[in-house]
Amino acid sequence: MPMGKIVSRFAPSPTGFLHIGGARTALFSWLIARSRGGEFRLRIEDTDRERSTDEATRAIIDSMKWLGLDHDGEIVHQSERADRHNEVIDQMIASGHAYYCQCSKEDVDAMRERAMAEGRKPKYDTTCRERGLTSGAVRLKAPLEGATAFRDMVKGPIVVENAEMDDMILRRSDGTPTYNLAVVVDDHDMGVTTVLRGDDHVNNTPRQILIYQAMGWDVPEFGHVPMILGPDKKKLSKRHGALSVMEYEKMGYLPEAVCNYLARLGWSHGDQELFTMDEMQALFNPDNLGSSPSVFDLTKFEWVNGQYMQKADPDRLAGLLCDFLAREVGAEEAAKVDRATFAKIAPLLQPRAKSVVDMLEQARPFIMDASFLHYDEAAVRKFLTDETKPLLEAVARRMQALPEFSEASLEAMHKAFIEERGIKFKEIAQPIRVAIMGTTQSPGLFETMAVLGREQTLARLERALAL
């Protein structure tokens, strides 16, 4: 455990979008820094020029920003640091911790196959170790005996026999540094004290520690979080939810909800399910990270999002509704509905909507003109009958005469009306609902009518009467 300020990092390779698994790793790294008042750095591992794209880099940065995972300092691009990496490799050669190797790919493959056949670990057989070559690829002169141990923040103590590891390549014969070397040099140069990353790196860790030791550098603390599984318990794939973070944005999920769900997937704080970003920062502790893989459950994710939809500021939701509508029908068309209108509708829909998209869907009958309202056929047949229509007509007349068209006055008016007629509210509620909304489901009638306003309400009643 580092004594001073902790520095954590997230270091994705820009070969694709930031998916949900990567986002969780980023979130945990961010949390561990923020919870301990440390720094959180971002490094793009773009040394694989073939597969890295600027588009992916941008997508990762956008996703992080959207999630609210702010980073400190400049973004480091690994590809720009090759000189420094080579400098370190040269130092290791000079100090005798690394050596040149001229074995061909075929030679090494043959070695591996032979070892495999004999039931041994496939590894490089150190042929070039003492040949004193002065060119070729560069390998680490790894210790042949002993063991390398570290205490993983999530998995506990891990020990690997040095005999299990081979002399890994540090610099390829084309002069480019390899991943394991670059990671160590960059983490060291960036002052990283805490490395939280995916499970698939546990095996790399002892190798990397060997490099730290060869250079005489402080070894950071490591933590490896298990991966996220799909409902079939297989590695999460595009099929079931390994979507890019921005896909969830498009589906109308709120960023805090995404963080909350992701945080609870593999981390816990007693029985608490819901955490604000501030609470997460205050309560996060790597000791509570789980060590077994977890299944991504869209149903629970939706529930979490629904909770955040309920608690969200209506005005914020209104802004989102405007944005989503604009995406759908274009800015010009969307401008016909103002934010204030959505701000009035949002509170009615908050307990009912699982997402922004869902809310926009439910807001539709509110924002369209009476003349375009869609009437559900079955609902019309059932509720707009010869018995109910006269009632609706009478109610409409009273609405017209109402001095003030508010939720309270509407309620009072309806109450008086049913008392006079000696009927139950139930008898007119659904007919009214179908008449003004076109369906049998909507928020409370009085609040709905109040939001609609007198003009729209009456226009809809009129249209319904004519059906």
Place this chain on the structure above:
RNA sequence: GUCCCCAUCGUCUAGCCUGGUCCAGGACGACGGCCUUUCACGCCGUUAACAGGGGUUCAAAUCCCCUUGGGGACGCCA
């Protein structure tokens, strides 16, 4: 093949380190009910798990060993 990791309700998990308070708690879901002007929300209840086997111990979900099952790694990819 070798090495590493993992294993509590269908799912996310608490408990495990520091055995007894656990005939295992919470949450999502499912089911039933309440509320109610519909749909939601909310509330109440039901359902359902310590992978298996051996130890250690007065006592084990908790400690040890084995088995099984799952995953990962073994690249001049990252």
